[in-house]
Amino acid sequence: xxxxxxxxxxxxIALREQARVVVLTGAxxxxxxxxxxxxxxxxxxxxxxxQELATPEAFKRNPALVWEFYEFRRALVSRAVxxxxxxxxxxxxARVPRFCLITQNVDGLHARAGSKNILELxxxxxxxxxxxxxxxxxxxxxxxxxxxxxxxxxxxxxxxPDVVWFGEPLPAGVMNQASEEAGKCEAMLVIGTSGLVFPAxxxxxxxxxxxAFLIEINPESTPLSPMADVCLRGPAASVxxxxxxEP
Ligand code: BV8
Ligand code: ZN
Numbered sequence: 327x328x329x330x331x332x333x334x335x336x337x338x339i340a341l342r343e344q345a346r347v348v349v350l351t352g353a354x355x356x357x358x359x360x361x362x363x364x365x366x367x368x369x370x371x372x373x374x375x376x377q378e379l380a381t382p383e384a385f386k387r388n389p390a391l392v393w394e395f396y397e398f399r400r401a402l403v404s405r406a407v408x409x410x411x412x413x414x415x416x417x418x419x420a421r422v423p424r425f426c427l428i429t430q431n432v433d434g435l436h437a438r439a440g441s442k443n444i445l446e447l448x449x450x451x452x453x454x455x456x457x458x459x460x461x462x463x464x465x466x467x468x469x470x471x472x473x474x475x476x477x478x479x480x481x482x483x484x485x486x487p488d489v490v491w492f493g494e495p496l497p498a499g500v501m502n503q504a505s506e507e508a509g510k511c512e513a514m515l516v517i518g519t520s521g522l523v524f525p526a527x528x529x530x531x532x533x534x535x536x537x538a539f540l541i542e543i544n545p546e547s548t549p550l551s552p553m554a555d556v557c558l559r560g561p562a563a564s565v566x567x568x569x570x571x572e573p
Contacts, residue, residue, distance in 0.1 A: 330558065330559060330560070333556045333557065333558055334558060334565075334568060334569065336555070336556050337541045337556045337558060337569055338569060340513055340539040340541065340555070340556070341418075341513060341515075341541075341569065344422075344511075344512035344513040344539065345422070345423040345424055345512060346422075346423070346424040346425075346510060346511045346512045346513070347418070347422045347424070347425050347426075347511060347512070347513045347514070347515070348425075348426045348427075348428060348507050348508055348511035348513075348514045348515075348533065348538075349415060349418075349425075349426070349427045349428065349514070349515040349516075349517060350428045350429075350430075350508075350514065350515070350516045350517070350519065350526070350529050350530060351415075351427070351428070351429045351430065351431060351436070351517045351518055351519065352429075352430045352431065352517070352518045352519025352520065352521075352526075353430070353431060353518060353519070354366075354517065354518020354519060354520075354544060354545075354561075354562060355411050355412065355415075355429075355431065355435075355517050355518035355562045356406070356409070356412075356431055356433050356435050356518075357518065357561070357562075357563075358409040358410070358411060358561060358562070358563035359406040359407060359408060359409045359412070359433075359435055360402070360405075360406050361399075361402060361403055361406050361433055361435070362402075363518075364520075365520050365522070378391075379391070379392050379395045380392075380395075380489075380491045380492055381491050381492050381493055382491050382493065382494060383493075384491075385486060385491070389474075389475035389484060389486075390474040390475050392475075392487075393470075393474040393475045393476070393487075394474060396451065396487045396489075397468070397469055397470065397474065399433075399451055400451050400452065400468050400470070401468045401469075403433045403434070403435070403451055404466065404468050406433070406435065407435075407438075408435045408436075408438050408439035409435075409563045410563045410564070410566065410567050411517070411518075411561075411562035411563045411565075411566045412435050412436055412438070412439030412441070413439050413440070414566035414567050414569070414570050415427060415436065415439065415441055415517075415566065416436075416439045416440035416441045416442075417570055418566075418570055419441055419442060419443065421570075424511075425443055426443050426445065426504075426507040426511075427441050427443060427444045427445070428444075428445045428447060428504045428507065428508070428526075428529065429444060429445070429446055429447065430447050430448050430519060430523065430526045431446075431448070432446070432448050432449055432450050432451045432489050433451060434450055434451065434452055445500050445503055445504050445507070446500065447490070447496050447497075447500055447501065447504060447526050448489055448490040448496070448526075449487070449488045449489035449490050449497075450488060450489065451487060451489065452464055452465060452466050453465070453487075453488035454470070454476070454485040454486065454487060454488055455485070455486055455487075455488040456478035456480070456481065456483045456484070456485055457483050457484045457485070457486060458478055458481040458482065458483015458484065459478060459480055459481040459483055461478065461480055461481075462488055470485075496525065496526075501525060504526075504529060505529065505532055508529040508530070508532040508533045508536070508538075509532045509533070509535075509536045510536065511533050511536070511538045512537075512538055512539065513538055513539045513540075513541065514529075514530060514533040514534075514538045514539075514540050514541070515541050515543060516530050516540065516541070516542045516543070516544075516550055516554070517542075517543040517544070517562050517566070518543065518544060518562050519544070519548070519550075520548050521548040521549045521550035522548075522549070527549070527550070530550050530553060530554075531553065534553045539555050539556075540553060540554045540555050540556075541554060541555065541556045541557075541558065542554040542556070542557045542558070543558045543560070543562050543565050543566065543569075544557070544558075544559070544562075545559055545560055545561055546559075547559075
């Protein structure tokens with residue numbers, strides 16, 4: 327336990343001293359909100375196989391099945407509430423002169439917790455994109471429609487979730503901005519990500535190369551752990567509030 331206290335102290339000092347802080351979050355930060363992670367024990371991909379569901383080919387082959395997967399998650403997330411980890415990150419943002427929250431998550435919980443400067447690398451569960459006319463629309467209705475797949479109310483075209491599937495490029499503007507923020511920050515918190523999905527997983531390396539102090543918060547070690555200056559081994563919902571506690 328002492329080692330973790332030591333590490334916590336080092337992380338606190340680093341955070342207090344830095345003016346430009348960037349945070350990268352993954353599914354682990356929403357775990358304590360009851361949103362399953364992707365690769366954990368009862369991870370999402372266990373029941374559903376990624377290549378069957380989160381790819382453009384799968385959607386082309388069977389849009390209704392892919393929509394069932396997203397409807398399941400939209401229903402689950404709409405019942406979820408931000409947990410102390412999400413709230414702590416909104417508090418941190420208010421304290422730091424330059425702050426950017428980069429998330430791989432599509433659950434929208436950071437915004438609901440009050441975070442402002444958010445980059446959603448992989449899109450959002452509650453936005454649809456029409457394959458016919460391209461219109462992007464926010465939609466919180468659960469179910470989204472009586473019949474899946476839903477169709478566009480403007481042109482009757484096929485709607486898809488506005489998320490980034492495997493094999494699809496990330497929105498260029500968002501990824502460029504995230505790379506720029508990572509390359510300029512003085513400290514980066516990497517929270518609740520297995521560091522397996524690229525190009526998101528390349529961002530901590532950019533920060534490290536730019537001399538940033540890297541703090542990983544994760545109960546387990548990941549391929550990113552070796553480059554971290556401090557690894558805080560524990561659940562984000564308990565580690566983050568302690569990290570922000572004064573003094
Ligand atoms: C692209 C949206 C190119 C949809 C998602 C080989 C090498 C390198 C790359 C590749 C490769 N083969 C293929 C690729 C590319 C691929 C990729 O990286 N694959 C991986 C699997 C190898 N990447 C892509 O396809 C990307 N696109 O490369 O395009 C391109 C360019 C130009 C033109 C055309 C194409 C697109 C990737 C985005 C995919 N979409 N999500 C949806 O959500 O439905 S990814 C999905 O995984 C989620 O977004 C999720 O966030 C993300 C990453 O997972 P994590 O967030 O890290 O979650 P995970 O469950 O894995 O880990 C949870 C962690 O939390 C664990 O470490 C656990 O210990 C920890 N934890 C648990 N409890 C807690 C906790 N931490 C803190 N507190 C707790 N309580
Ligand atoms: Zn349309």
